[in-house]
Amino acid sequence: MCGLFIVFEGPEGAGKSTQIGYLKRSFETTGQAPLTTREPGGTPASDAIRTVLLDPKLVISPLSEFLLYAASRAQHVTDIIIPALKEGKTVISDRFTGASVAYQGYGRGLDLGFVNDLNTRVSQGVTPDLTILLDLEPLRGLERVDQRGGKDRLEQADLAFHQRVRSGFLKQAEANPSWVVLNAELPEDDLAREIWYIVSERLLGRSKMTDASERSS
Ligand SMILES: Nc1ncnc2c1ncn2[C@@H]1O[C@H](COP(=O)(O)OP(=O)(O)OP(=O)(O)O)[C@@H](O)[C@H]1O
Ligand SMILES: [Mg+2]
Known part of the structure; x- marks a missing residue:
C-alpha cells in the first residue's frame, strides 16, 4: 500500500x-485529492452501525459498544481505506483505532490488551503514518x-470519563x-498552518509545501 494514511484524534x-x-484544501493546492472519511462510518454498513452507536435512546454495554466500533472499523478498512491506499491516494480519517483505546479502553475501562488485539485484527495491517x-x-x-x-450519547457521559479519555489519548501519543x-x-x-507544516516535513518533503501554506512562525 503506497498512499499516506493520516488520522485525526481528539475529543x-x-x-x-x-x-x-x-488539510484537504492544503493537499489540493499541491494537486492531490485526498480521500477524507470518518469513523464510525465511511460505508453504508458502517454508517448504519454509527446510527446505533450514537443513538442516545439505546443502552449499550461497554463491550457491545467496542464490538460495534470494531465492526464498523473492519468494514471501513476493507471497503474504503485499503482500496484507496492501494491506489496511492492519501487517506485522512476522522478517528481510527486510537479512539477505541482512549474511549473504550481508558474511558469505559475495557481491558487494553483486548482492545489493542481486536484493533489489530480489524485494521488488517493498516497503520497510520501520522496521527x-x-x-x-x-x-x-x-x-x-x-x-x-x-448531544449524542458519548457527549452526555460525565466529566471524569472525558478526563480518562484525554489521558488515554496523551498516553498513546x-x-x-x-x-x-x-x-x-x-x-x-x-x-x-502547523498541521500542514508537520505533514509536509514528515510525509511529503519540504519541496511539496506551497508558498501560500508556509508556516508563518
Ligand atoms: N481552533 C479552534 N478554536 C476555537 N473554536 C474552534 C476551533 N476549531 C474548531 N472550533 C469550533 O469548535 C466547534 C467544534 O469543531 P469541530 O466540529 O471541527 O470539532 P470536532 O472535533 O470535529 O467535533 P466532533 O468530535 O463532535 O465531530 C465548532 O463550532 C468549530 O467552529
Ligand atoms: Mg467532527
Whole structure:
C-alpha cells in the first residue's frame, strides 16, 4: 500500500472536522485529492452501525459498544481505506483505532490488551503514518459541542470519563512517535498552518509545501 494514511484524534469539539477541511484544501493546492472519511462510518454498513452507536435512546454495554466500533472499523478498512491506499491516494480519517483505546479502553475501562488485539485484527495491517491529536481540556470541548447544539450519547457521559479519555489519548501519543499532540485551543488557522507544516516535513518533503501554506512562525 503506497498512499499516506493520516488520522485525526481528539475529543468531541476539538476541531477535527475543521482541521480535516483545512488539510484537504492544503493537499489540493499541491494537486492531490485526498480521500477524507470518518469513523464510525465511511460505508453504508458502517454508517448504519454509527446510527446505533450514537443513538442516545439505546443502552449499550461497554463491550457491545467496542464490538460495534470494531465492526464498523473492519468494514471501513476493507471497503474504503485499503482500496484507496492501494491506489496511492492519501487517506485522512476522522478517528481510527486510537479512539477505541482512549474511549473504550481508558474511558469505559475495557481491558487494553483486548482492545489493542481486536484493533489489530480489524485494521488488517493498516497503520497510520501520522496521527494528529487535537488535545483539549474536556470542559472546553463540551462547551464547544454545547454551543453547536445537539448531544449524542458519548457527549452526555460525565466529566471524569472525558478526563480518562484525554489521558488515554496523551498516553498513546507519548508511546508512539507517529503521533503529534497539538493544543486545540490555538486559533484554527494557526493550527492548520502547523498541521500542514508537520505533514509536509514528515510525509511529503519540504519541496511539496506551497508558498501560500508556509508556516508563518
Ligand atoms: N481552533 C479552534 N478554536 C476555537 N473554536 C474552534 C476551533 N476549531 C474548531 N472550533 C469550533 O469548535 C466547534 C467544534 O469543531 P469541530 O466540529 O471541527 O470539532 P470536532 O472535533 O470535529 O467535533 P466532533 O468530535 O463532535 O465531530 C465548532 O463550532 C468549530 O467552529
Ligand atoms: Mg467532527
